[in-house]
Structures are given as structure tokens and as C-alpha cells.
Amino acid sequence: MNTEKIINCERKRFQKFIKFRLPHRFMAVGLTIVVLAILGMLVHAFALEGDMDWLKQLLKKILLVGMLIMSLSKDKVEDEMTISLRAQSYAIAFVVGVVYALVMPYVEYGVSNLVHSGGEAFKDLGDFQVLLFMLMIQLMFYHNLKRYR
16 A cells, blocks of 8 residues: 555646646737847847857857746647647647757768868757757647647
8 A cells, every 4th residue: 555655646746747737917028038038148249249158158158948848838728739739839849849850960071061162060059949949849739739729
């Protein structure tokens, strides 16, 4: 009997973790953070001078946090269908993100060697690029799946 209580307790904790969503108002908060981060990146790129690599890295992290907040926030009407669509969009984003991370370095290497006839070095993708791509794919597929349901 004691083992069953432990298993049920762990199952409840796991379900609570799986069903975690932020309230709907966080969608606007996440969108605001994303817009401010993009504006900050534009200002950094065109208006600020000097070596401010720390600002660039900070703005990248803020952008990812904003997109994550958007991804985790509930819809106005959250039902079984939207939960299923959200799970599908996460699965699609994961698969497409893995394929992107595996294929893109070779594509980039090939294109850079075509453009620059000298032997370009093989570069691996960074964590920011992969995470940004996966979050963009998840948000895009979720909203498209929701629209065409």
C-alpha cells in the first residue's frame, strides 16, 4: 500500500508539471519582451558603437525568455483540443529542430564554399540559433494548427 501512495504522489507531481501553463495575460508580456529585445538588438546593431558583446548576449537571452513565455501561456479558451494542438506543435518543433541542427551546418558550409572560393571552415550551430528556431517553429505551428482545426 505504501508503494501505491508513492507512485500516485509521483504521478500527480508529474501531471502537474506537464499541465503547467502561464495565465493568458502572459502572452502579451512575452510579446512585449520579444519586441523590446528585437528593438534593443536593432539599436545595438546600428546606433551603439564599441565592444558591447555582453549586451548582445543579454538581448539574445531576453528574446528566448520572451518567446518561452509566449509558448507557455494559455489561450483565452483552453480545452482538450488546444492542449493536443500544443503537444503536436512541440513534437513538430522538436523533430524539425533536430533535423535543422543536423543539416544546417553542412548547408552553410556548402554555400559558404560556393560564395567564397577559398576553403571555409566548418562551423557548428550555436545554442541560441537552435533554440530560437525551435521556439519559432513551435509558435508558428501551434497558431497555424489552431487556425485550421
